[in-house]
Amino acid sequence: MTAEFPNTKTVYGPVPSWRFGESLGIDPIFHRSTCSFNCIYCQLGNIEKVTTEIKEYVSTSRVVADFKEILGQKKKIDVITYSGSGEPTLASNLGEIVISLKELAPEIPQFILTNATELKNPLVQKNLQHMDKVILKLDAGDEKTFNLVNRPAEGVTLKRVVEGIRSFRENFKGSVEVQTMFMPIINSHEISSFAQILKEINPDFVQLNTPKRAYPLSWHRENRGNHLAVHNHKVRNLRVISKKEAIKIQIKLEELSGLNFYSVYRS
Numbered sequence: 001m002t003a004e005f006p007n008t009k010t011v012y013g014p015v016p017s018w019r020f021g022e023s024l025g026i027d028p029i030f031h032r033s034t035c036s037f038n039c040i041y042c043q044l045g046n047i048e049k050v051t052t053e054i055k056e057y058v059s060t061s062r063v064v065a066d067f068k069e070i071l072g073q074k075k076k077i078d079v080i081t082y083s084g085s086g087e088p089t090l091a092s093n094l095g096e097i098v099i100s101l102k103e104l105a106p107e108i109p110q111f112i113l114t115n116a117t118e119l120k121n122p123l124v125q126k127n128l129q130h131m132d133k134v135i136l137k138l139d140a141g142d143e144k145t146f147n148l149v150n151r152p153a154e155g156v157t158l159k160r161v162v163e164g165i166r167s168f169r170e171n172f173k174g175s176v177e178v179q180t181m182f183m184p185i186i187n188s189h190e191i192s193s194f195a196q197i198l199k200e201i202n203p204d205f206v207q208l209n210t211p212k213r214a215y216p217l218s219w220h221r222e223n224r225g226n227h228l229a230v231h232n233h234k235v236r237n238l239r240v241i242s243k244k245e246a247i248k249i250q251i252k253l254e255e256l257s258g259l260n261f262y263s264v265y266r267s
C-alpha cells in the first residue's frame with residue numbers, strides 16, 4: 001500500500017489521464033478482480049473471477065463515504081471515472097452510486113470505461129443513463145481475435161457486444177467513445193471489419209491506446225488507475241504494436257470509418 005494509492009478505499013487517485021486531466025477513480029467491484037473479460041493486457045493481471053453476474057459488489061454507502069473523504073481533501077478533480085477492480089457495469093447499484101456522487105459534486109462530469117458485454121441488459125442501460133460519457137472497450141474486428149485478446153466469460157461473443165452497443169445507443173443521449181487497445185495479433189484483413197463495426201457504432205471519438213506497463217501475474221488492488229508503477233509485483237512484459245504500424249492502422253481506420261480519432265501513438 002502506498003500513500004498515493006491507498007488500497008483500502010473504493011475511491012482512488014486522482015490519477016492523471018492523457019485525455020481527461022485529473023481523474024478520480026471509482027471502484028464499484030473492489031473486493032476481488034471481477035470482470036466478464038480477462039484481457040491479455042489487463043493492468044489488474046489475471047482476473048480472479050471471470051463472470052457476467054450482475055450484483056451489488058460493494059455498498060453505495062461505502063463508496064459515498066470514501067468519496068466524501070477525498071472531496072474533503074480539496075484535490076483537483078477534473079473527472080470521475082468508473083473502472084477499478086474489473087467491469088463496473090456488473091455492479092447492480094452503479095446507477096445509485098452515480099446519482100449519489102452527482103448530488104455531492106454536480107460540477108464534476110462522470111465517465112465510465114466499460115467492456116460493453118452487458119449493455120443489452122435493461123438494468124445496465126438504466127444504470128448508465130446519468131453518465132456524462134460512456135467509453136466502450138473494443139479491441140477486435142472478428143470473433144477469433146476477440147477470444148484471443150479479451151478471453152471473455154462463457155457465452156460472451158463479439159456479436160453480443162456489438163448488439164448490446166447498438167441497443168444502448170438507441171436509448172443513451174450522452175457522449176459515447178470507443179477505446180481500442182491494439183495488440184500485435186490484429187491483421188490487415190481485420191482492419192476492414194473493425195472499421196465496419198466502428199462505423200455502425202458511430203461514436204463521437206475513437207481512442208487508440210497502448211498498454212503502458214507490464215502485465216502483473218496476479219491481482220493487486222494497487223494496480224487500479226492510470227499510473228505507471230507496478231508496485232514490485234511479478235510481471236510479464238507485453239509485446240506491443242510498433243508506433244509505425246499503429247499509425248498505419250489508424251490512417252486506414254480513419255479512411256474506412258470517417259470517424260474522429262485520438263491516439264497515444266500520434267501525440
Ligand code: SF4
Nearest residue numbers: 035037038039042115
Ligand atoms: S475489460 Fe478491463 S478490467 Fe476487464 S479484463 Fe479487460 S482490461 Fe481488465
